Amino acid sequence: MFTLSLPxxxxxxxxxxxxxxxxxxxxxxxxxxxxxPAKEEVVAIMKTSELYNIxxxxxxxxxxxxxLSWIHWILSLIEE
Numbered sequence: 001m002f003t004l005s006l007p008x009x010x011x012x013x014x015x016x017x018x019x020x021x022x023x024x025x026x027x028x029x030x031x032x033x034x035x036x037p038a039k040e041e042v043v044a045i046m047k048t049s050e051l052y053n054i055x056x057x058x059x060x061x062x063x064x065x066x067x068l069s070w071i072h073w074i075l076s077l078i079e080e
Contacts, residue, residue, distance in 0.1 A: 014074045021049040026067055027074065036071070039064045 001012055018024045025045045029037045037045075042064035046054070054060055 010077055014077055017070055017074065022046050022051060022067055023070060025049065026071055030071060030075070036068065039068065042067050 001009060004012060018027060022042075022045055026037055026042050029041060029045070039061060043060045046060055046064060046067070051063075054063065
C-alpha cells in the first residue's frame with residue numbers, strides 16, 4: 001500500500017474503511033438523501049451493524065461523529 005501514490009493510497013484506504021458496515025451504510029444513506037445523514041441516523045445504523053464493545057449511548061454518539069468525519073473525508077476525495 002505504501003508503494004502507491006498518495007491519491008491511489010487514499011482511494012485504497014477509503015475502500016478499506018467502506019468494508020465496515022457502519023461506514024458503508026452511512027455513505028449509502030448519504031447518496032440516497034444527497035445530504036450528510038444526521039448523527040441520530042448514524043447511531044441507528046451503528047446499532048444494527050454488529051459493532052463490538054459499545055454499551056453507552058454517549059459512546060454511540062461520539063463514534064457517530066467519527067464516522068461522519070470519515071465520510072466527509074471520503075466525499076472530499078470524490079470532489080478532487
